Structure formats: structure tokens, C-alpha cells
Amino acid sequence: MNVATPVKKQVKAVPPPFVKQTVFSFPLKTKYIILCLVCFILYANSIANKYALDDNITIVRNSYVQMGLSGIPKIMSNDSYASFYSDMGGDPSKQLSGGRFRPLSEIIFAVEQQLFGDSTMLPGFRHLINIIAYMACVLALFVFLEKFLFKKIPWGGDMAFLAAFLFAIHPIHTEVVANIKSLDEILSVLFIMLTFIYSLKYFQGKNMKDLMIGMGSFLLALLAKEYAILLVLFIPFLFYLLDNKKPDAIIMGTLPYLGVFLIYVVLRGNAVGFHSNIQSTDLLSNPYYYATHVQKMATEWFVLGKYIVLLFAPYPLSSDYSYSQIAYHNFSDITVILSILFYIAITVWGVLLLKKRSILSFAVFFFLLNILLISNFIQDIGATMGERLVFHSSIGLVIILSYYFFQAISKIPPISKKSALISAMSVIGVACLGETFTRNAQWYDDTTLFIHDAGVVPNSCLANNNAGWGYLSLSERKENTIDQAKAFLDSARKYSLRALHFNPKYEAAYLNLGGVYLHQGLLDSAQYCWDMVGQLHPNHPSLKSKYALLSQFYFTRGLDLGKNGKAQEGIYNLKKALTWDPENSGIWYNIGGAYFTIQKYDSAKYAWTKALQYKPDNEDAKRGLNALSQSNGQ
Secondary structure, three states: OOOOOOOOOOOOOOOOOOOOOOOOOOOHHHHHHHHHHHHHHHHHHHHHOOOOOOHHHHHHOOHHHHOHHHHHHHHHOOOOOHHHHHHOOOOHHHOOOOOOOOHHHHHHHHHHHHHHOOOOOHHHHHHHHHHHHHHHHHHHHHHHHHHHHOOOOOOHHHHHHHHHHHHHHOHHHHHHHHOHHHHHHHHHHHHHHHHHHHHHHHHHHOOHHHHHHHHHHHHHHHHHOHHHHHHHHHHHHHHHHHOOOOHHHHHHHHHHHHHHHHHHHHHHHHHHOOOOOOOOOOOOOOOOOOOOHHHHHHHHHHHHHHHHHHHHOOOOOOOOOOOOOOOOOOOOOHHHHHHHHHHHHHHHHHHHHHHOOOOHHHHHHHHHHHHHHOOOOOOOOOOOOOHHHHOOHHHHHHHHHHHHHHHHOOOOOHHHHHHHHHHHHHHHHHHHHHHHHHHHHHOOOHHHHHHHHHHHOOOOHHHHHHHHHHHHHHHOOOOOOHHHHHHHHHHHHHHHHHHHHHOOOOHHHHHHHHHHHHHOOOHHHHHHHHHHHHHHOOOOOOHHHHHHHHHHHHHHHHHHHHHOOOHHHHHHHHHHHHOOOOOOHHHHHHHHHHHHHOOOHHHHHHHHHHHHHHOOOOHHHHHHHHHHHOOOOO
């Protein structure tokens, strides 16, 4: 009898389960605490700072913010700079291409204003809020990397921690944290990371709560700053990269966020409309005004290369890189060529990574697309470059750096690996701490910041003018000796003239220079400078107060000359004072007194009559006329 041989059942090989490797074995909560402490230690000294740079435009001179809670409807329905431009006699829709609609940070400023009013503690509180928001931003980045992007690779948790640490300590972020206005940048990254976290949680678990939080985070990211428009691409990109779902599932998962984007488009359209390619003649908002199209394109490529240099070697730092600090370049310049080659190489690399479905493709394209938004290629952003503008792109950099650091130490023993990691983080951390602490102190106020940065960017007309303003402010301190005041005025004059050398039509420099000449007693020169402002900007809001000040100086000089027996010179100066204050009864009275002294009684009578015309109860003028009637000059 034949017995059939049993057929062995084919068993499909099951891949071994993913084993999570780690160098830092301490709890997740401890990592959160370390990252928060790092952020606070780095930026604690900024709490003592005051307002600086764009804080004035965004907060102090923003009438909607100053209204507190009642100003929120205005904030939601206007350009972010509408209040400032209106005060300056301009139209916000004609200032910057695309407009600026960033209401989220302004709403927070308005709430703070409602709570604290004009308290002297408010600037410090706002700096503290920036630090807390920065902590939240770093933690959100860490959670996104640890729970999602690096979740399925060896040492993923450590890579996430290192990337978040590098992001937290990068000195190029000092402008974002130390400048209160840049809360919009921090909130943008915070809510972009939260959108990634909750969109992926919903995509994987279909919990409606996660969907609602993800959509809400996306809207808040859009209301923080325009960068979040890229999430329309990055959300489906992450769905594709991290989940083996079919295309129709990815599309369906993305649709709710497209709906949020449409809501934002409506809100933005209502607030700022849709305008682009505004050709301003102001070199501060159009730094390429004198460049040819070829020079503009080449210089933009140069700037992209300069960003790379600053990301790897963030020293020295400056709050300004405007006209004419960065000279116009051509495509024959080696720096431009190297920049183009670098970006071509990283783009090709990103495509190759994407074909392999590598998580690094996310880092590469997050860097590239965010830097594209501020490149001036798509739309003029009203600036040549700015350190705060690469805040988002730096996320891509730290992801790549942390990944390859662990690849480099992957072959060494665990104990040596831990030592190498701790040593590297310590050395880099101490270096960054030193620079960040120093830079925070330079952001103390406008005067400190402007005077320092003029030395870093000596060809910037804005930096030189701001330094001139800073020295002018120092010259007005009550505790100055005469020699100190003179020295400050000399410096103010030097920097203001340098600003005008780079931009002869720079009205702000003429304003400052006029103030310098006023304090130096060169009143005719002060008038010339402010007359120039009037020609360049006839409705400049500062002119009235400047001319009133000039009138007061001429009046004081006229009185002094009269007291010293120089009546004719005194009369000349008193009449000059009338130029900007023709209805000032007190000036007319003193002119009458001067004429009476030199026995020009008809002129004295006319002057005292004018004094009574503008102030009928001027008793001094009445006594003067009475004296005339009793004298031979009646």
C-alpha cells in the first residue's frame, strides 16, 4: 500500500520586527524638559530688553493693537501694516506686493495691550511670551520628528532630539526670538508642526478630534504667516511618504485642508485684496530699483548662497541687509555660479531621495520650498534678505544634519556613540550660547541694535541712518556733559550723511540730519533738511512737529540776541520763528518789544496788534500798546 507523502505548507517569511535603537535612554518627559531649559537659558537675558526695530511699526504705532480687544475686528480686516502706512499718509495696498495679512500675532499683541495697557512691564512680558512660544515651537518640532518622521528608523528618537536641539540653539534664530514682532514666525512654525502632527494622526487613526485640531492648526498657521500655503503640498507629501496608502486615500485625506485654505483665501482677500508686482520707487521696499533684470536675478541667487553661509556660519549677525549693503551681482560672479550649482545639486538630490521614498526628501524640499518663498523669484518680498526669513528653512537643515551625524557614528560602540553625541552637543551648545547671549543684548533697544549693526553692514543706508538716529537719541540724554553731547552729535551727523551718500532721496536720513543740525545750532541747515523731506514726502507726519521745534529754537535765539543788545538780529530770528507758527501771540509780542526798544513804534504797534488778534487776553501786548499811546510814538 502506497502512503502519500505529506506536502509541506509554504510559510511566508515574516520580516523581523523593527527594533528601536537609542543612545539617550532617559524618559521622553526629560527630553521635553531639557529642550525647554535650553530655550530659556539661551534667551533669558532678552526678557530685560525693550522694543526694537519693527516692534515700533507692529505694536507701538499700530493703532489697532493699541485699541486692545476692540481693535481685533480691524486687525482681521486690514493689511498688517495698514495703521502705520495710513499714519505716514500712504496707501497699504500700494506699498508691498501681495500685501501682508498676519493677524494672529497682532491679535495676541492686542490682548496683551488690553491686559497691561501702557505698563512698563509690558515689553518684558512680551519677550517672555516669545520665549514660551519658541519652547512650544521646538517641542512641536521634536514631537513631529520623534513620533512620525523618524519613527521607523534606527536611533530615530535620538535624531529627533538632536534635530530639535540644533534648531533651538541656532544663533540665526535670535532675530526671531529677541524681536517681539517676529512672534509671527514662531507661531507659523508652531502651527505648521501641529498641523503635520494631527493630520498624520487622523490619517492613521481616523479620529475626528485629530482632524478638527489639524484643520484648526492649519488655519492658525495661515493666519500667522504666508509660509503655511506650502502645506497644501506638504500634507499629501507626508501622507505619501509615511503611509502606504493609495492615491485616492491621500487625496481624500487632503481635501479638508483644501477647504481650510479656501477659507483663508476669502479672509485674506477681504483684508488685503489681490495685488502683486507693485513697483515701488522706495529703495527700502524695492532694493533692486536700480538693477537691471539680469542683475536682479543674479543678486537673488547670490543672496540664496549667502543664506547657506549664514546657516552654517551664523556670524556676524545683523538686523538689516537692505540697499546697498548687498551689491548688485552678475551671472559671471563666482559666488553666483556656486550658489546656482549648490541649489541645482540639492534639488536633484531631493528628487533622487523622493524616488527612494526617503524621509530626507521631506527635509530637502521643506528647505527648498520655504526658501523659494523668500527668494524674490516668485514675488518681491520688499527686502533683499533677512535672518528671520530662513527660520522655517533651517528645519530642513537640522533634520539632515542630525540624520547624517548618526550615520557617521553608527559603527562605533554604544558607549563611544553616547560620548561622541554628548561632546558634540556640548561644544556646539556652548558656542551657540555665547553668541546668542551676546546677540540678545544687542537687541536691547533701537539705539543699541542700530549702532552695533551699522558696523556689521556698513554699506546699508538703513543701518547707517538708524545708527544716526541712535546717536542723536544718545545726544539728548540729560546726564551728558557738553563734550559727550557734541561727540554723539558728530557721530549722528556722520552716519546720517553716510545714509544719504547711499540714497540721496532718503527722507528719514534728512529728518535725522535736521535734528542734528538743530542741536548744533545750525538752524538754516536744519530747515534745509526738513524742506527736503517736504519735497520727497509732502504729507510726512513728522514735519509739523519738526517745524514747530525749529520755530521754538529761532524764538529762543531771538530772545537771547535781544537780551544781549542785538535787537535787529533778534527781530530777524523772531520773524523766522513766525514762519512755522504765524499765529503765536507770544512771538508777536516779543517782536513788538524788540521794535519798541529800537524806537520803531509803528512796527511795534503792528506786532502788538497782531498779538492781540491771535490772543485777545494777552495782557503784555495790551500794556505795550498803552505804553505806545502815552509816548511820542503813538
